[in-house]
Amino acid sequence: MTEVIARSLRLSSPPDTVDTVQDLLATIWAQTPGLDDADRMAAELAIVELTANVIEHANEGGDITLTLSVVVYDERIEATVTDSGTVDRVPLSDGSMPESLAERGRGLPLMKLVSDSVEHHRVDGTNHWTVVRARRTASARTRRAMPSISIAGVIDEMARQRALDDMGILDTPPEERFDRVTRLAVQLFGVESAAITMIDHDREWSKSLAGLGSEEVPRTESMCAETVKGDVALVVPDLLLDERFAEKAQPDLFRFYAGFPLYAPGGERIGAFCVFDSQPRHFTVRETEMLRDLAAWVQQELTVSQELSRASEVQQGLLPQKLLSMPGWQIAGVCIPARAVGGDFYDWYPVGEGAAFTLADTMGKGIAASIIAATVRAVLRSAARFADVVGAIDAASASLSIDLDNAGVFVTAFHSRLDMDSGTMTYVDAGHGLSIVVRPDGSSQRLTSSSPPLGVDPETEWTQQTVDLNPGDTLIVVSDGVLDLYDGTLGALDNLAALALLAQDPWEIIAAIRARARGVTADDVTVLIVRRDDAV
Amino acid sequence: MDITVVHHPFGVAEVGVAGRLNMVTAARLREVIQGAVDEHHPNVAVDLSRVVFLDSSGLGALIASLKAVRQSGGELKLVKPAEQAQLVLELTNMSTVLAAFDSVEDAFPHD
Numbered sequence: 001m002t003e004v005i006a007r008s009l010r011l012s013s014p015p016d017t018v019d020t021v022q023d024l025l026a027t028i029w030a031q032t033p034g035l036d037d038a039d040r041m042a043a044e045l046a047i048v049e050l051t052a053n054v055i056e057h058a059n060e061g062g063d064i065t066l067t068l069s070v071v072v073y074d075e076r077i078e079a080t081v082t083d084s085g086t087v088d089r090v091p092l093s094d095g096s097m098p099e100s101l102a103e104r105g106r107g108l109p110l111m112k113l114v115s116d117s118v119e120h121h122r123v124d125g126t127n128h129w130t131v132v133r134a135r136r137t138a139s140a141r142t143r144r145a146m147p148s149i150s151i152a153g154v155i156d157e158m159a160r161q162r163a164l165d166d167m168g169i170l171d172t173p174p175e176e177r178f179d180r181v182t183r184l185a186v187q188l189f190g191v192e193s194a195a196i197t198m199i200d201h202d203r204e205w206s207k208s209l210a211g212l213g214s215e216e217v218p219r220t221e222s223m224c225a226e227t228v229k230g231d232v233a234l235v236v237p238d239l240l241l242d243e244r245f246a247e248k249a250q251p252d253l254f255r256f257y258a259g260f261p262l263y264a265p266g267g268e269r270i271g272a273f274c275v276f277d278s279q280p281r282h283f284t285v286r287e288t289e290m291l292r293d294l295a296a297w298v299q300q301e302l303t304v305s306q307e308l309s310r311a312s313e314v315q316q317g318l319l320p321q322k323l324l325s326m327p328g329w330q331i332a333g334v335c336i337p338a339r340a341v342g343g344d345f346y347d348w349y350p351v352g353e354g355a356a357f358t359l360a361d362t363m364g365k366g367i368a369a370s371i372i373a374a375t376v377r378a379v380l381r382s383a384a385r386f387a388d389v390v391g392a393i394d395a396a397s398a399s400l401s402i403d404l405d406n407a408g409v410f411v412t413a414f415h416s417r418l419d420m421d422s423g424t425m426t427y428v429d430a431g432h433g434l435s436i437v438v439r440p441d442g443s444s445q446r447l448t449s450s451s452p453p454l455g456v457d458p459e460t461e462w463t464q465q466t467v468d469l470n471p472g473d474t475l476i477v478v479s480d481g482v483l484d485l486y487d488g489t490l491g492a493l494d495n496l497a498a499l500a501l502l503a504q505d506p507w508e509i510i511a512a513i514r515a516r517a518r519g520v521t522a523d524d525v526t527v528l529i530v531r532r533d534d535a536v
Numbered sequence: 537m538d539i540t541v542v543h544h545p546f547g548v549a550e551v552g553v554a555g556r557l558n559m560v561t562a563a564r565l566r567e568v569i570q571g572a573v574d575e576h577h578p579n580v581a582v583d584l585s586r587v588v589f590l591d592s593s594g595l596g597a598l599i600a601s602l603k604a605v606r607q608s609g610g611e612l613k614l615v616k617p618a619e620q621a622q623l624v625l626e627l628t629n630m631s632t633v634l635a636a637f638d639s640v641e642d643a644f645p646h647d
Contacts, residue, residue, distance in 0.1 A: 021629050045623075055559070106628050
């Protein structure tokens with residue numbers, strides 16, 4: 001019977017010392033039947049040398065906190081030490097003893113001598129040490145029966161998962177730039193399927209899949225989970241004939257596999273680029289090289305993804321973060337770009353005895369549109385000094401016209417100012433026309449547009465319009481991506497009006513739209529809502 | 537850790553160590569041996585038969601003491617290292633530098 005003894009201890013030095021560690025070890029040894037003296041002495045020596053070294057050096061002599069865990073299995077004794085010391089470089093590789101009369105420097109070499117494996121990893125500013133001593137008493141049978149889970153492996157997996165999460169790629173919609181590569185691989189190798197997979201917790205998820213197979217596979221059945229264990233191509237001509245992987249084979253569905261690992265920017269293996277087939281086949285050295293080249297291509301696209309996800313963070317940061325302090329009013333907004341970044345934005349900021357509200361939609365999507373959107377936002381904000389919305393939009397239009405002309409794009413915008421006491425909103429609608437006011441009696445009014453978009457005609461005479469927001473009224477401004485969530489026509493505005501009547505507050509409306517937008521955003525989806533509280 | 541010192545009439549201080557000789561106790565052993573040297577005992581025999589645990593810090597204290605004793609013209613020798621201590625001495629190739637004997641008399645014959 002396999003009995004595992006595990007003890008964990010948190011130490012702070014001072015006052016804790018290696019004596020605290022040795023007292024713990026004494027209780028563990030007492031509970032371990034049949035423990036060989038040589039194993040006990042070796043494990044204790046290794047663990048004491050390790051903790052002494054951490055106490056003395058990891059924080060350059062300063063106070064330190066560390067956690068020690070010791071696990072005694074039938075066939076090995078494993079100890080991990082986790083500390084938050086500042087020292088991240090450890091001379092582990094040099095296991096030689098110092099000259100004979102030296103008083104120091106024997107600790108780590110001694111630890112290496114008496115253990116079967118010593119590993120050090122630094123993850124997120126924390127040192128993780130693992131020392132393993134294989135027990136001499138372990139029989140070949142128990143050795144085989146034990147699952148080979150090493151604590152170092154667990155730490156590697158933690159770093160790997162974090163790197164993958166940071167990529168922000170999981171569960172994102174398919175992208176042509178990845179699909180292109182998998183399609184090409186299918187043609188190039190004449191195989192049934194090719195995939196770009198990510199190994200996420202207990203599943204394999206495909207960013208791109210050409211051919212047969214499912215987007216998600218349990219990790220235990222995944223061949224790519226095997227590929228990420230190494231830095232080389234994993235090629236299995238016939239899974240059924242390979243005892244390591246025979247269990248993963250599916251006759252007439254999954255027999256041949258070749259994969260190459262994919263990496264996060266920090267070098268962690270997060271997934272694989274692979275080809276597979278229902279028939280066994282030979283894979284030549286030349287083909288393996290081609291597979292590696294295609295994997296390198298995917299790798300490059302992944303790096304672009306990483307940059308885009310950073311750009312996305314920057315753009316989300318441009319959306320208003322602070323709630324306006326407007327007693328009697330509720331304000332909410334959301335912007336869900338179709339890609340990492342988009343050409344839509346909404347904005348609000350205090351002006352005089354109220355606030356300015358903007359929603360704009362740049363023609364096009366992606367990075368180019370996002371750069372224009374950021375410019376429009378900045379220009380409109382700086383025009384807040386003008387007394388009215390016409391002055392502001394006029395100034396913005398004048399300074400944007402050259403940029404928009406050069407880029408060959410135009411921007412539709414709803415720009416307004418609200419007097420929060422009277423509820424009077426003045427606005428300019430530059431070719432946008434997707435704003436409605438929903439009244440508590442169930443009626444709704446669309447705020448029609450009478451002006452062209454920004455960037456069409458620099459000589460435009462902007463027309464200012466007015467709408468009164470009475471208690472219980474809700475103004476909803478959306479981008480045309482929201483229409484696509486319904487039937488794609490202006491009729492969608494009726495759906496929004498119905499939604500507004502049912503919803504308790506603006507955030508409920510946003511939550512409903514967000515739920516609809518999940519996974520199907522072909523266009524940027526942006527919503528701005530201003531609701532006046534019911535009269536008391 | 538317990539340390540006892542016996543002053544033998546033939547110029548040898550016998551230092552008996554019991555318990556763990558580690559990072560916590562190493563400095564005390566050095567002080568005790570230095571004290572014996574200061575009291576004009578040229579030779580020091582360190583009895584390790586009751587040491588249940590010796591690590592690199594304890595070993596470092598023994599080597600530092602050896603150097604201090606030699607500077608005063610004496611010698612430091614070990615007496616009956618326990619099994620674990622013997623293992624550490626061998627693993628670190630120190631069993632030749634810190635020679636071990638079966639008794640104080642064997643370490644320092646005084647005929």
